[in-house]
Amino acid sequence: MSRQNFHNLDASPNANGQLPMLSARGLLCERDERVLFCQLDFDLFAGDIVRIAGPNGAGKSSLMRILLGLSAGFEGQLFWHGQPMAEQIHDFRSQLLYLGHQLGVKGSLSAEENLAWFCPNARPDEIYAALQKVGLKGYEDLLTHALSAGQQRRVALARLFLADKPLWILDEPFTAIDKEGVSELEQVVIKHAQGGGLVILTTHHDLRVPVKTLMLGGQESEMPLC
Amino acid sequence: MLIALLKRDLLLAFRSRGDLLNPLMFFMVVASLFPLAVSPDPALLGSIAAGVIWVGALLAALLSLDLMFKGDYEDGSLEQMLLMPQPAMLMVLVKVLVHWLVAGLPLAFIAPLLGLMLGLADGGFMPLILSLLLATPTLSLLGAIGAGLTVGLRKGGMLMPLLILPLYIPVLIFAASAVQAGVQGTSYLGHMAFLGAYLALTLVVAPLAAAAALRISLAR
Structure with a gap:
């Protein structure tokens, strides 16, 4: 239980009074008897660009797989448009575009x-x-x-x-992409969010994009750039 | 989406013909080695032909099962398939259909040739073809469960036969004895009825089980 110092996204209500698109309550992920994160709560709204950050092994990919419903090793609840994920799985999947580490x-x-x-x-x-x-x-x-x-x-x-698809979940989308490609992609991501989409991504690139950061492991760092 | 998947998998199968011909080659080699190893005596060969052909077909189907999900697992397409809004069992059914078309159906076409080579009696050809047509889909369906369970393992090749051979045994018994019944000139409809019932059962159960197995394999 060495990694108890989790940090969550600010769950304050959206300025536009919107309901969150994707929410998590009390997420706990355990891998090989090591708790990667626990008590993770967040609300993600349409129009957000959310970067899941953290050092290697902090559970970034594990969190993505939990959100996708591909992982069984977790506790906690997921909500899609305020409804429990288990009841909304068809709706969730038909609105999801996932780009994995494997293409x-x-x-x-x-x-x-x-x-x-x-x-x-x-x-x-x-x-x-x-x-x-x-x-x-x-x-x-x-x-x-x-x-x-x-x-x-x-x-x-x-x-x-x-x-x-309104929801994009992108795992390291910028790997092996050249500089111009990355900046074009950033524009695509911004455009999608402005159009009412939600983008969740992990990357080790420095994004020149206004993002919310969901920090796993490591020290406190909550930086809603705008 | 499912039709797109069917088209894609048939195209992939066509592009990797070599992999698919392996089980067929194996089937033919096994059957053609028997006369050399046992005896060229037509009477003896004729009496074991049904068993030899069916054992060969079963092993050939077993050999090709590994390919059903492996490639898609390794390059990430399997994840994408399980994230489709359509139920995963329909995706499994498409995969099974493609597997049967490229690895099961050809066996039924080649088997009469091998029967001729092994001196199978005239009455045996009809039940041989019918039993292969009726039972090779069952082999693909049951195989999908084993392939789904072992897709994430690096050494699944050894485990899979252990898992699914017990389920294959009834097929082997009834199919081979249907051919024997045909050879002896008695009715083989009862055997066919059993094979048909087994196919109906696996058609309902196997896609569900294989879809669950794939979810377990991916939730490492």
């Missing part, structure tokens, strides 16, 4: 084929436009194992332009 991009499919399965409702011209936006014009028909690590990640990132 889910198949090497033996082309960029276009990969996106066609991620976003089955997207028309081919929309897919081409999205690939152009992430700088992959001309690479649409190449098998993705022939692409570089950064380009493969860009294929996955093209989903941000295709799916119209």
